[in-house]
Amino acid sequence: MDNRRLIFVSGKGGVGKSAVTAALALRAARRGERVLAIGMVESLGLAAHFGVDALEYEPHQVHTGVDAVAINRTKALDEYLRLQLRLPRAAPIGQASKVFQVFVDVAPGVREIISLGKPIFETWQGTYDKVIVDSPPLGQLFSYLRAPATIAQTVPTGAVQDQALRMRDTLGDPATAALVMVTLAEELPVMETAEALDDLATEPVIDLAALAVNRVLPPLGVSPSIIDALPAGRQREAATLHDNLYTDQQPWLDMLPAGPRLPYLFGFLTPGEVAARLVDHWDAAS
Secondary structure, three states: OOOOOEEEEEEOOOOOHHHHHHHHHHHHHHOOOOEEEEEOOOOHHHHHHOOOOOOOOOOEEEEOOEEEEEOOHHHHHHHHHHHHHOOOOOOOOHHHHHHHHHHHHHOOOHHHHHHHHHHHHHHHHOOOOEEEEEOOOHHHHHHHHHHHHHHHHHOOOOHHHHHHHHHHHHHHOOOOEEEEEEEEOOHHHHHHHHHHHHHHHHOOOOOEEEEEEEEEOOOOOOOHHHHHHOOOOHHHHHHHHHHHHHHHHHHHHHHOOOOOEEEOOOOOOOHHHHHHHHHHHHHHHO
């Protein structure tokens, strides 16, 4: 993963993909890389893990070595049209944008390719050593990743098709792009992850760099008999809960391929503190 310049992070909603995205961006920055983190469809979680209120469409520094942006589809469409029409930034394209917006709303793959185009374009520009994307949930992600091929089939020739093919090839180049999946050791996230792995095996639109399991509990380190011998109260209840949750996680962990196991972080931690701690745990768990 360290050699890839474009990394998409995805997982079922609620598994901590925004935290992992922020952690991977901070990790790359620690290694001396200049990083752009992108909130592709919902950016509040990513913003929180960088300790800021919100992200804008224009890059702003959120940490030493890390800039961050949020995808705004209207602004992304404007930028896409300027690139396609080769217009200067100040040139008015309001009417063209309105006309094309109708096409975006009805044509398959166009809505997705507008959002997907931003992280790919930033990778092509080369301003950043690494672009890390807080991507749509797994249930939606593959429609985005398939969009360039869909557009290339829909548009028979011309600059739009050429760019769509280049985007498809960028995503499919394992030396450039990769996917990091995030899941929990629970039934629904594991089942959805297994489906995504099957989809990726059938249609390898992008290379899988890592499958991280988040919020993994360590063994308590004491036998059930010791727990049972504790006096009734909060200590015994907490030990029993921990032991039961640890036991429940094991069969789901056994179903998943090898990859980073990220710990459940106890205590009163801000989202920014969670992301910072996950950096160290990622290297230790990889």
